[in-house]
Amino acid sequence: MGLGSTPPIDVPDGYRVGPWRINTPIGSGSWGSVYAAEHVEDGTRAAVKFLRTDLLTPGQRGDMSELVAREVKFSLEADHPHLVRTHAAHTVRDRDRPELDGLIALAMDRAEHSLQELLAAEPGRALPSAERVLAGVAAGLAHLHGRGWVHGDLKPANVLLAEGGAVWLADFGLTTELEGTHAYVPPLGTLDHVPPEWWSERTGARGTKVRPAADVWAFGVVAHQVLSGGLHPFPGATARARALAAQAYARGGAPLRLDASVPPGWRALIADCLHPEHAVRSRLNGEQLALRVRELGAPERPSRSARRRTAVLLATAATALAAATGSALLLTAAPDSPSTGGRSGAQAVPPASAQALAEHAAVPRELRPHITNASMRCADEAVSPALIAAILKAESGFDVHAHRVRHGKDGIAVREHGVAMWTPEVFRDWAKDGDGDGRTDHMNPPDAIATLGSYLCYLAGSFRDHGMTEDLPSLLAAAYRTSGKVVRAERGVPERTRAHTERMRKFLAEYAS
Numbered sequence: 030m031g032l033g034s035t036p037p038i039d040v041p042d043g044y045r046v047g048p049w050r051i052n053t054p055i056g057s058g059s060w061g062s063v064y065a066a067e068h069v070e071d072g073t074r075a076a077v078k079f080l081r082t083d084l085l086t087p088g089q090r091g092d093m094s095e096l097v098a099r100e101v102k103f104s105l106e107a108d109h110p111h112l113v114r115t116h117a118a119h120t121v122r123d124r125d126r127p128e129l130d131g132l133i134a135l136a137m138d139r140a141e142h143s144l145q146e147l148l149a150a151e152p153g154r155a156l157p158s159a160e161r162v163l164a165g166v167a168a169g170l171a172h173l174h175g176r177g178w179v180h181g182d183l184k185p186a187n188v189l190l191a192e193g194g195a196v197w198l199a200d201f202g203l204t205t206e207l208e209g210t211h212a213y214v215p216p217l218g219t220l221d222h223v224p225p226e227w228w229s230e231r232t233g234a235r236g237t238k239v240r241p242a243a244d245v246w247a248f249g250v251v252a253h254q255v256l257s258g259g260l261h262p263f264p265g266a267t268a269r270a271r272a273l274a275a276q277a278y279a280r281g282g283a284p285l286r287l288d289a290s291v292p293p294g295w296r297a298l299i300a301d302c303l304h305p306e307h308a309v310r311s312r313l314n315g316e317q318l319a320l321r322v323r324e325l326g327a328p329e330r331p332s333r334s335a336r337r338r339t340a341v342l343l344a345t346a347a348t349a350l351a352a353a354t355g356s357a358l359l360l361t362a363a364p365d366s367p368s369t370g371g372r373s374g375a376q377a378v379p380p381a382s383a384q385a386l387a388e389h390a391a392v393p394r395e396l397r398p399h400i401t402n403a404s405m406r407c408a409d410e411a412v413s414p415a416l417i418a419a420i421l422k423a424e425s426g427f428d429v430h431a432h433r434v435r436h437g438k439d440g441i442a443v444r445e446h447g448v449a450m451w452t453p454e455v456f457r458d459w460a461k462d463g464d465g466d467g468r469t470d471h472m473n474p475p476d477a478i479a480t481l482g483s484y485l486c487y488l489a490g491s492f493r494d495h496g497m498t499e500d501l502p503s504l505l506a507a508a509y510r511t512s513g514k515v516v517r518a519e520r521g522v523p524e525r526t527r528a529h530t531e532r533m534r535k536f537l538a539e540y541a542s
Contacts, residue, residue: 038062038079038132045069046134047119049077061132065139075116076139079132111169113189113197114138140189140197144251148185148259155290159255160326162188165196167319170248173204174241174315180204181239183247184222185254205239220268221261222247225279226307228272242310245318249302256295257288262303264487266469266480270458279305284494294325386414390540393427396448399463399475403482411501412485417478419536420485420506423529424450429474449477459484481509488513497521506533 037057044051049066056063061080067073108114114137121132147156156162166188173180180187181203189197224246226238253262262285263278265271277283285303287296298321304310313321386392386401397414400421404414425431429448445452449471456471461483463475470476488508489501495517497504507526508516515523522530 038129040064040079040129044129046077046121047117047136049075049136051077066136074139075136078135078137079121079129080135109169109172111165111196111198112172113140113199137199138191138197140191140195140199142190143186144188144190144255145185147190148254151258153258153260155256155258158194160322161194162190162196163252163255164319164322164326166198166248166251167315167322169196169198170244171315171319173198174244178204179239179241180244180247182219182222183244183251184219185251188251203239220272222250223272224307224310225276225305228276240307240311241314242307244315245302245310245313246307248318249299252295252299252302253287253291256291258290260288262287262299264483265458266460267458273458278303281305283491286490292325298322298325386418387540390415390418392418392422392540396421396427396474396478399478402463403478411489411505412482413541415537415541416502416505417482417485418540419502419533420481420509421448421478422536422540423506423533424448424509429472447472447477448474449481451477451480456480485509491517502537503530503534506530 037054038061040051040054040062042052046066048069050069052065052067054062054064055076061078063076063078066075066077068075116136116138119134119136121129121134123130144162166183170180170183180198180201182200183198187198187200189199191197224243227243250262254260261271263271263274264286265274274283278285285300287299291299301313302310302318386397392400396418400417401414403417404412421427425448427448431448431450432444432446433450434442434444443452451471453471456469456477459480460469460471461476461479462469463477463479464473468476469480471480485505488505491513492498492501492504492508497517497520500522503522504516507522507530510526510529511523
């Protein structure tokens with residue numbers, strides 16, 4: 030949660046807060062910083078969170094004061110092995126250091142890692158301890174809900190992992206006590222983990238309504254991330270794009286597509302947690318959620334990277350066999366680093382027949398690996414390398430420096446650039462890192478092609494869900510030129526894109542093996 034960007038709180042090494050001696054910084058957020066600390070008498074390790082109000086506006090300061098009061102109250106009352114303990118709350122009084130004077134410091138149990146850190150350390154790989162971690166999270170929620178509280182900000186950053194396998198829920202700034210079926214909190218939260226009703230319900234003088242069903246939704250998102258190596262269950266490269274996708278799903282405009290790596294039993298539970306109606310989600314209370322999670326406890330599954338290595342070995346063997354018989358089959362392993370914003374299911378490798386790109390095809394050699402990788406990230410056979418290459422040819426002629434201005438809806442000028450002719454604003458919402466350099470650029474061919482493949486994969490699933498499977502390649506080419514909404518509304522290729530799709534079909538016939 031947060032109200033804006035503020036600089037870290039600079040606390041000198043060795044500074045005393047009550048009986049705690051401050052050591053090295055652990056991390057900083059919008060409203061404060063966390064430092065490692067130890068008790069001056071017995072050396073007990075702790076984490077001290079410093080909460081600030083000095084850089085906030087008057088309105089933000091009021092929200093901050095309320096959230097600090099919530100966190101202090103709940104932290105000191107919490108008593109459960111899956112809730113982080115707060116040992117004490119101190120108000121810093123130090124006139125010699127005005128930058129610290131008046132800050133609130135919470136001394137808490139110290140963890141080794143947050144769940145967010147572990148997911149970021151090995152993207153694309155399911156946690157070896159996934160079931161144990163989720164069982165701890167669910168048990169913590171069950172305790173909260175059983176006592177009439179809602180956490181309100183469940184996300185990987187607020188799940189802490191400590192020595193001996195301990196799993197703690199943390200950050201109780203939005204934790205609040207129910208008044209009947211709901212409570213009120215300031216209109217704050219983390220976009221990736223707030224439920225659909227967060228966007229539609231009005232904020233009154235007392236704040237925004239929050240229910241235990243909000244924690245259930247957030248648990249569904251977290252469970253999907255843990256079991257899929259960090260993938261969010263809704264498509265989009267930014268938190269805003271993923272939030273819009275979640276809203277579209279809740280309105281019935283898009284299906285729920287969970288990653289193929291999530292085991293069947295967990296898929297069913299996550300789908301229940303992500304039900305669009307909070308009244309339905311409310312039937313899955315904390316105790317029932319914890320019970321279902323315990324029942325799903327199973328032996329460790331092979332990691333995504335291990336499964337991918339197996340797929341790559343099989344692909345390599347297939348390539349060698351094809352070469353020995355005079356065939357030409359290009360199989361390039363997709364990078365083992367899926368984006369957390371990727372479309373659910375987009376990393377499953379489709380059958381080899383869908384991956385072939387004709388050797389004689391007039392497709393630039395330097396683009397072939399990126400085209401094949403983009404196809405391998407989609408489980409839908411329609412999104413083949415030949416289709417991706419044909420769309421690139423029809424859009425830009427494979428010119429990585431291409432640009433054009435065309436008139437879109439209502440005559441508004443649309444500027445498109447690069448080999449995939451992305452509009453920069455649209456690219457930002459779907460962007461994929463195609464070359465693993467940690468950046469995304471619509472003019473960079475690996476990024477542009479990876480993003481094209483991901484977007485086509487999303488469109489293919491959307492069309493199939495609407496029963497639109499006839500001549501799917503043409504539908505995809507038309508939707509990429511206009512939008513999926515336009516193609517669905519017309520139940521086919523719009524007249525104004527027919528010449529374009531016919532050109533694409535010609536190239537598709539040439540490029541398919």
